[in-house]
Amino acid sequence: MRIVRQIKTRPSQPDEVARRPFSDFADCKNIVLLGDPGAGKTHLFREAAAAEKARFVRTRDFLNVPAAHLHRQTLFIDGLDEKRAGRGDQDTINRLVAKLFEIAPPKVRISCRVADWLGESDLAAMTPFFDQLGDTSVLHLEGLSRDEQISLLVGQGVGGDETERFLEESAEHGLEDFLDNPQNLIMLWRAVQSGAWPVTRKELFELSTKLMLQESNSEHARSGSGAFSGTELRQVAGAVCAVRLISDVDAINLSDQEGTLDVPSYRSMSLFAPEKVQAVLGRRIFDSASEPETVDYSHRTTAEFLAAEFFASRVREGVPFGRIMALIGVDGHPASELRGLHAW
Secondary structure, eight states: OOEEEEOOOSTTSOOOOOEEEGGGGTTOSEEEEEEOTTSSHHHHHHHHHHHHTOEEEEHHHHHHSOGGGTTTOOEEEEOHHHHOSSTTOOHHHHHHHHHHHHHOOSSEEEEEEGGGOOTHHHHHHHHHHHHHHOOEEEEEEOOOOHHHHHHHHHHTTOOHHHHHHHHHHHHHTTOGGGGSSHHHHHHHHHHHHTSOOOSSHHHHHHHHHHHHHSOOOHHHHTSGGGGSOHHHHHHHHHHHHHHHHHHTOSOEEOSSSOBOSSSBBGGGOOSSOHHHHHHHHTSTTEEEOSSTTEEEESOHHHHHHHHHHHHHHHHHTTOOHHHHHHHTTOSSOOGGGGTTOOOO
């Protein structure tokens, strides 16, 4: 069973640093499972529902299926993010809570992408129903262990020796971090099978960033922020990574508020339209940070590559190279002085 980490839901609550199997929370009445794109939330919910003889249902179907068909069953409600129209959509949560009161399940589990979870706001909307059941745990789905990576590849029909060889070669090519996410792992395997390992470091980063900018969830890709292609978001990703690295902020806040100097709101990054900035923060280039409703780059080297690519494009468009050098802290302009830089 996959490993999760419990997230604090209010400032007074202590941090839960221990990583535990999801099955340890089987007796908990209410669970919200958060995870990054492609982390394996759906697969985990299907397995856990089968183990508990409970009902697995997509959020879209949950809201449409007559209540009588779900009455008093333990529910694993998957993909809250797939139904939401965006981070400003509170109607979906309100409809979900109203339906829960109508069905009265003995236990409920809800999954959502980190980038689409509104933290205390969503939890407060669910509290009237959660409180009548009992305890509530908000969990984050952690990355794959080595054994889980092997099991995943074996499930894709990869032989034992071939699996070990692939994982070792991934590490040799500097892609070990790419193996933590099930979707990234499968995509990398397929990319390598259709061609060859990248020969140069540039090819390596071009391949990995291309894969990580894709929206692989068909529900998300139909509308809203998921409709943007990886190509459309590439420059946006580079700009966001550049700002993150130059200003040395701790993370990026997904809320519409101003944020702080250490954790600015995505809306303060004004070079591109807010909807594109929000969209790119939901791709696998970024993952959840330590505080609720915040994200950071998944891998620093990937962020540095995209930032450099962005700066190179700006130089080609006519931005003086000296200005770029000043921004990144060269020639007596320390980057630490640029912690408030969000307008680029």
